[in-house]
Amino acid sequence: MILGSINPAVLMAALMVAATPILLAAIGELVVEKSGVLNLGVEGMMIMGACVGFIIAVNTGSPFIGFIGAALGGMALSLLFALLTQALMTNQVASGLALTLFGLGLTALLGQSYVGITPPRTPKLDLGFLSDIPFLGRALFTHDIVVYLTIALVGAVWWFLKYSRAGMILRAVGENHDAAHALGYHVKRVRVLAIMFGGACAGLGGAYLSLIRVPQWTEGMTVGAGWIALALVVFASWRPWRAMAGAYLFGGIVVLQLNLQAAGVRIPVEYLSMSPYLITILVLVIISSGKGRSLNAPGSLNKSFHASS
Amino acid sequence: MKKLVTAAVLSAALATPAFADTTKIGFIYIGPVGDFGWTAGHDRARQELQDHFGDAVETNIVENVDYGADAERVMTQMAISGTDVIFAASFGYGPDVNAVAGRFPDVYFQHATGYIQEHDNISLYDARFYEGRAVLGHVAGKMTETNTIGYIASFPIPAVVSGINSAYLHAKAVNPDVNFRIIWTYSWFDPALEADAAETLIEQGADVIMQHTDSTAAIRVAEDAGVMAFGQASDMVDFGPTAHLSAIVDRWAPYYIDRIQAVKDGTWEAQNSWMGFAEGVIEMAPWNDRVPAELQEEADALVASIAAGEYHPFTGPINRQDGTPWLADGEVAEDGALATMDFYVEGITGEFPN
Numbered sequence: 001m002i003l004g005s006i007n008p009a010v011l012m013a014a015l016m017v018a019a020t021p022i023l024l025a026a027i028g029e030l031v032v033e034k035s036g037v038l039n040l041g042v043e044g045m046m047i048m049g050a051c052v053g054f055i056i057a058v059n060t061g062s063p064f065i066g067f068i069g070a071a072l073g074g075m076a077l078s079l080l081f082a083l084l085t086q087a088l089m090t091n092q093v094a095s096g097l098a099l100t101l102f103g104l105g106l107t108a109l110l111g112q113s114y115v116g117i118t119p120p121r122t123p124k125l126d127l128g129f130l131s132d133i134p135f136l137g138r139a140l141f142t143h144d145i146v147v148y149l150t151i152a153l154v155g156a157v158w159w160f161l162k163y164s165r166a167g168m169i170l171r172a173v174g175e176n177h178d179a180a181h182a183l184g185y186h187v188k189r190v191r192v193l194a195i196m197f198g199g200a201c202a203g204l205g206g207a208y209l210s211l212i213r214v215p216q217w218t219e220g221m222t223v224g225a226g227w228i229a230l231a232l233v234v235f236a237s238w239r240p241w242r243a244m245a246g247a248y249l250f251g252g253i254v255v256l257q258l259n260l261q262a263a264g265v266r267i268p269v270e271y272l273s274m275s276p277y278l279i280t281i282l283v284l285v286i287i288s289s290g291k292g293r294s295l296n297a298p299g300s301l302n303k304s305f306h307a308s309s
Numbered sequence: 310m311k312k313l314v315t316a317a318v319l320s321a322a323l324a325t326p327a328f329a330d331t332t333k334i335g336f337i338y339i340g341p342v343g344d345f346g347w348t349a350g351h352d353r354a355r356q357e358l359q360d361h362f363g364d365a366v367e368t369n370i371v372e373n374v375d376y377g378a379d380a381e382r383v384m385t386q387m388a389i390s391g392t393d394v395i396f397a398a399s400f401g402y403g404p405d406v407n408a409v410a411g412r413f414p415d416v417y418f419q420h421a422t423g424y425i426q427e428h429d430n431i432s433l434y435d436a437r438f439y440e441g442r443a444v445l446g447h448v449a450g451k452m453t454e455t456n457t458i459g460y461i462a463s464f465p466i467p468a469v470v471s472g473i474n475s476a477y478l479h480a481k482a483v484n485p486d487v488n489f490r491i492i493w494t495y496s497w498f499d500p501a502l503e504a505d506a507a508e509t510l511i512e513q514g515a516d517v518i519m520q521h522t523d524s525t526a527a528i529r530v531a532e533d534a535g536v537m538a539f540g541q542a543s544d545m546v547d548f549g550p551t552a553h554l555s556a557i558v559d560r561w562a563p564y565y566i567d568r569i570q571a572v573k574d575g576t577w578e579a580q581n582s583w584m585g586f587a588e589g590v591i592e593m594a595p596w597n598d599r600v601p602a603e604l605q606e607e608a609d610a611l612v613a614s615i616a617a618g619e620y621h622p623f624t625g626p627i628n629r630q631d632g633t634p635w636l637a638d639g640e641v642a643e644d645g646a647l648a649t650m651d652f653y654v655e656g657i658t659g660e661f662p663n
Binding site: 006007010014018021108112115116118209213214215216218219220221222223225254255258259261262263264265266269270273274 | 340341343344345373459490491492493494495496498499500501502504505506508509510512513515524525526529547548658659660662
């Protein structure tokens with residue numbers, strides 16, 4: 001009797017919204033890792049995007065400009081990572097962790113005077129008759145434009161990596177940077193560009209939280225979404241459409257457990273809430289132990305490149 | 310030369326008492342002071358404390374301190390750098406406070422909402438949130454039109470559980486058809502999850518949202534969806550001017566000032582204080598205009614009778630969820646039973662989380 005209060009169409013709609021921020025961050029990180037770089041600073045870049053996007057949207061009154069600002073903010077932070085790991089050859093894992101801490105601290109400072117402010121509203125996309133289709137209309141066609149652009153981005157990344165020449169160069173750099181270098185490709189240039197793309201995507205994901213999903217700015221508001229995005233990339237074995245499926249599955253679990261609880265069904269929430277983090281830890285152990293190869297990991301992932309070696 | 314030495318001795322003699330009079334106080338917080346909820350409430354009290362004593366106290370804060378090793382490190386650092394009193398403002402710091410207190414017997418520890426007290430330099434203090442929740446329940450029961458109230462809960466600890474039970478009993482008393490839908494987030498602070506939880510509850514018919522989590526996200530969602538909500542720990546009206554009916558506001562300042570005065574007087578002793586409306590540690594935020602005047606009066610009268618000790622929110626007959634009797638007619642719950650409460654009262658649907 002109580003399950004009747006759950007509307008599957010609304011559930012589907014909610015899971016698309018819940019999945020969008022982590023999917024954005026994950027698709028960016030996927031490209032970064034495909035180029036052979038492991039950037040653990042996703043959480044830091046996300047919170048940076050959430051904060052910068054919010055500040056810019058409030059000051060300009062336009063959520064659209066806010067999203068652009070968020071992408072630039074995430075990118076700016078990722079450039080710091082690029083400088084450290086590509087020019088100064090520092091350890092990628094340590095630099096990524098530092099980036100997360102730095103992002104959390106910096107945004108706490110930047111966002112101080114923006115707590116308690118309402119951001120300009122992002123309009124829902126008007127899809128006309130599509131929204132009136134029974135079930136599917138409510139589930140799929142009642143969202144803001146970012147949800148659809150994110151899906152388009154997944155498709156674009158898939159096409160880029162699989163069919164474009166530039167995408168193949170990026171994959172070559174990630175699989176074997178020495179061979180790519182021998183063929184005359186600029187390993188570091190490719191990697192810096194990939195890192196910047198990853199930063200922009202993470203920034204957009206963060207802004208989706210602060211401008212649409214929550215919508216307000218609160219210090220530390222990403223609460224681990226960046227780490228979930230990282231785990232997602234590995235679970236998708238570095239394949240874009242699988243990352244999307246994973247993000248929707250994760251979003252679905254979150255939304256479904258909330259609905260089941262509200263409907264009064266007893267479920268082990270404590271384990272469900274814990275599971276993304278346990279999986280993330282497991283995944284990080286696997287990557288850093290060098291066993292990632294069997295999971296289809298890029299061959300040069302987490303290895304520094306220097307032309308002399 | 311001699312004059313110079315005398316002057317130096319004199320100034321040292323003058324300086325010493327002034328130095329000894331400055332009480333150094335450290336605060337550790339689980340969240341950011343900008344959460345506009347729980348941690349903000351403690352930091353308000355710290356500022357009042359500072360204003361009250363002026364130069365006679367020096368306060369320091371550390372935000373976002375995790376339970377466990379992190380908390381132990383921060384408190385140890387405070388203790389070895391000459392802090393006289395440490396306020397640990399979250400439930401989960403219990404083991405850490407006790408570990409550090411054992412090593413620094415000369416430092417006074419004040420642990421909020423805790424229950425472990427292994428050393429005589431630890432005082433525990435807590436607020437009777439269930440008193441405030443009774444008032445919220447009463448108002449929610451009368452204001453709801455769908456007879457469905459959504460409740461966003463954090464962890465199934467006694468303070469949260471007794472709050473749910475108290476709110477339910479008082480909503481039920483004024484509205485027999487009322488129905489609670491409860492979501493546990495297993496987190497004190499996760500704005501996105503709290504927003505999703507609020508949306509889910511509204512989608513399932515709730516038109517009043519209560520929360521025992523610390524972010525302001527649910528108030529925002531309620532405002533956007535055109536339903537009603539209550540703030541948590543601080544007045545959250547800025548986040549939903551239409552939705553926000555009121556909030557239980559924590560006012561720790563009178564207690565903090567009292568305890569520091571005791572330190573200065575040399576009368577500080579380990580205590581276990583559980584304070585409510587009577588002591589002014591919790592109070593209601595101003596009522597929203599949409600709450601009818603007579604309902605505001607009823608609610609204020611409820612606050613007054615609880616504060617005066619005339620009425621206890623847990624007065625029998627009350628049964629447990631499975632129908633077994635808990636309190637007989639007219640029987641009042643003992644503090645011990647409330648401080649360990651781990652069951653729903655009769656009428657709440659949904660299973661109690663283990």
